[in-house]
Amino acid sequence: MHKIxxxxxxxxxxxxxxxxxxxxxxxxxxKGFQYETVEYDIGGNRYLKTGExxxxxxxxxxxxxxxIYLGAVGHPDVxxxxxxxxxxxxxxxxLDQYINLRPVKLYPGVDCPLKDKGPEDIDFIVVRxxxxxxxxxxxxxxxxxxxxxxxxxxxxxxxxxxxxxxxYAFELAQKRxxxxxxxxxxxxxxxxAHDLWWRTFEEVQKEYPDVKPDYAHVDATxxxxxxxxxxxxxxxxxxxxxxxxxxxxxxxxxxxxxxxxGNINPEGVSMFEPIGGSAxxxxxxxxxxxxxxxxxxxxxxxxxxxxxxxxxxxxxxxDLTATKIKDLGAGKMGYSTTEVxxxxxxxxx
Ligand code: IPM
Ligand code: MN
Numbered sequence: 001m002h003k004i005x006x007x008x009x010x011x012x013x014x015x016x017x018x019x020x021x022x023x024x025x026x027x028x029x030x031k032g033f034q035y036e037t038v039e040y041d042i043g044g045n046r047y048l049k050t051g052e053x054x055x056x057x058x059x060x061x062x063x064x065x066x067x068i069y070l071g072a073v074g075h076p077d078v079x080x081x082x083x084x085x086x087x088x089x090x091x092x093x094x095l096d097q098y099i100n101l102r103p104v105k106l107y108p109g110v111d112c113p114l115k116d117k118g119p120e121d122i123d124f125i126v127v128r129x130x131x132x133x134x135x136x137x138x139x140x141x142x143x144x145x146x147x148x149x150x151x152x153x154x155x156x157x158x159x160x161x162x163x164x165x166x167x168y169a170f171e172l173a174q175k176r177x178x179x180x181x182x183x184x185x186x187x188x189x190x191x192x193a194h195d196l197w198w199r200t201f202e203e204v205q206k207e208y209p210d211v212k213p214d215y216a217h218v219d220a221t222x223x224x225x226x227x228x229x230x231x232x233x234x235x236x237x238x239x240x241x242x243x244x245x246x247x248x249x250x251x252x253x254x255x256x257x258x259x260x261x262g263n264i265n266p267e268g269v270s271m272f273e274p275i276g277g278s279a280x281x282x283x284x285x286x287x288x289x290x291x292x293x294x295x296x297x298x299x300x301x302x303x304x305x306x307x308x309x310x311x312x313x314x315x316x317x318x319d320l321t322a323t324k325i326k327d328l329g330a331g332k333m334g335y336s337t338t339e340v341x342x343x344x345x346x347x348x349x
Pocket of ligand 1 (some may be wrong): 084088089
């Protein structure tokens with residue numbers, strides 16, 4: 001029995017999560033596995049009503065589940081940072097989800113903005129470090145609000161954090177056909193933090209002789225992702241760079257409507273989410289694309305040890321893009337949010 005915490009969250013989060021859960025129910029019936037869900041009403045609305053972001057009682061319960069399924073976090077009436085730091089980043093940090101795994105895969109039939117590139121060219125995966133770097137929250141103000149104001153925001157890299165992330169990426173690369181791992185950093189400018197990344201990479205790679213090591217600066221990585229995406233297999237990178245390059249990655253795989261990710265703690269509680277935001281302008285209109293949330297269910301199943309179910313969910317999504325849904329944008333799919341969920345269920349057979 002898999003115990004899954006569900007946090008639908010803000011904006012279109014609840015709409016896409018509903019479709020993801022529809023698919024989860026269908027695949028569990030087909031494959032005959034059991035699960036239970038516990039839903040948590042946290043996010044922008046709860047905060048605006050009660051001032052609570054992530055109550056300790058909820059956090060304690062989350063420590064006991066097998067996985068968390070998250071819709072979206074972000075509310076137009078809440079000051080930037082409160083929900084992001086208090087909820088999303090708090091979960092990533094306090095549950096020590098040190099890997100943010102983001103596949104960039106162009107499914108058959110999907111419109112790709114890159115000229116002459118197809119599914120055989122775009123199939124790589126980004127391993128984003130998820131607990132350090134500019135995200136750890138260090139820094140502050142001096143003389144705030146005066147003409148002499150100073151603000152600092154610190155970049156943090158620890159040998160332990162970098163090494164466990166690199167090891168995860170090497171292990172992943174080892175399991176793939178191409179077995180190539182690109183470190184994406186900026187060693188020519190960030191000569192302390194990224195020197196640590198580089199030295200650790202050089203050391204750890206010796207333990208994985210079957211993996212082809214590669215290095216690209218982050219700016220060049222962006223260029224190659226557009227020019228020659230077929231070059232990449234696994235990219236390992238820092239939290240901030242990973243945030244940025246995976247939005248670019250989402251675009252070349254057809255858009256935010258399909259991009260899913262997992263916040264992984266291999267020894268603890270992991271959390272799966274569509275990587276797009278709460279999309280307030282589409283909220284409640286039944287037009288948002290739930291495929292990213294459905295793909296997040298696929299990733300969650302894989303992580304829970306239901307590999308066969310996971311691959312059938314992915315196959316159902318691919319059948320749909322190959323035959324019916326080319327444009328993955330909100331309102332452009334030719335089907336409503338709920339219809340897309342139904343179509344995936346139908347494709348599961
Ligand atoms: C993401 C998001 C978050 C991040 C925000 C909402 C804090 O952009 O998951 O990529 O920066 O990690
Ligand atoms: Mn992001």
